[in-house]
Amino acid sequence: MTDAELAHRRDRFWLVAIRGARLRELARREQAVARWHMRRAQRLVARGVPAKRATGGRSIVPLATTLRGR
Amino acid sequence: MTTGRRLVLVIDDDAEGRIALRELLAMWDYETDEAHDGTRAIEMSLEKRPDIVVLDLGLPDRSGVELIGRLKAAGGFVIAYSGWHNLEARARAAGADAFVLKPNIQDLRRALAQADVVRIERAPGRRKSQ
Numbered sequence: 349m350t351d352a353e354l355a356h357r358r359d360r361f362w363l364v365a366i367r368g369a370r371l372r373e374l375a376r377r378e379q380a381v382a383r384w385h386m387r388r389a390q391r392l393v394a395r396g397v398p399a400k401r402a403t404g405g406r407s408i409v410p411l412a413t414t415l416r417g418r
Numbered sequence: 419m420t421t422g423r424r425l426v427l428v429i430d431d432d433a434e435g436r437i438a439l440r441e442l443l444a445m446w447d448y449e450t451d452e453a454h455d456g457t458r459a460i461e462m463s464l465e466k467r468p469d470i471v472v473l474d475l476g477l478p479d480r481s482g483v484e485l486i487g488r489l490k491a492a493g494g495f496v497i498a499y500s501g502w503h504n505l506e507a508r509a510r511a512a513g514a515d516a517f518v519l520k521p522n523i524q525d526l527r528r529a530l531a532q533a534d535v536v537r538i539e540r541a542p543g544r545r546k547s548q
Binding site: 356357358364365369 | 434501503522
């Protein structure tokens with residue numbers, strides 16, 4: 349492969365790399381929020397608050413799924 | 419009002435790449451601005467005095483390597499990027515503080531971190547540690 353072909357290929361992948369980094373950043377933020385909600389719920393449950401109330405009436409499953417990384 | 423966020427000037431002739439890069443930099447907590455060619459890049463670097471300049475070396479109106487010196491004169495940290503690996507030596511010789519070979523986005527992250535370190539070291543009132 350010539351230098352020009354290599355450079356062209358790198359150019360094409362640049363946009364893909366940027367979008368990939370953006371998606372990774374979004375996933376990282378989503379996980380951070382899920383972790384915060386999960387810890388809060390765990391803290392409340394440890395203090396005797398019913399689980400359903402500790403999670404604000406939501407199921408814990410979506411949070412757990414996000415934390416597991418899908 | 420100053421927000422304390424660093425201003426990054428993104429210079430790239432490819433609109434799609436420029437917008438995507440701006441979005442990514444905004445997520446990394448940088449303030450961004452953009453220029454699509456060398457002439458506009460020089461104007462904006464003098465007008466806005468960005469902390470960091472992220473420059474695509476393949477510009478339509480002038481050579482990115484030649485542009486580096488002009489951008490450095492405005493005082494920012496210059497990160498050059500290209501798909502051509504043989505441009506690194508020329509970019510660094512022209513004064514680029516960092517070079518990123520496409521499509522290595524992790525190198526861009528490292529270069530931005532390096533810019534932050536340089537900024538802290540150059541901050542007024544900072545004593546040199548022995």
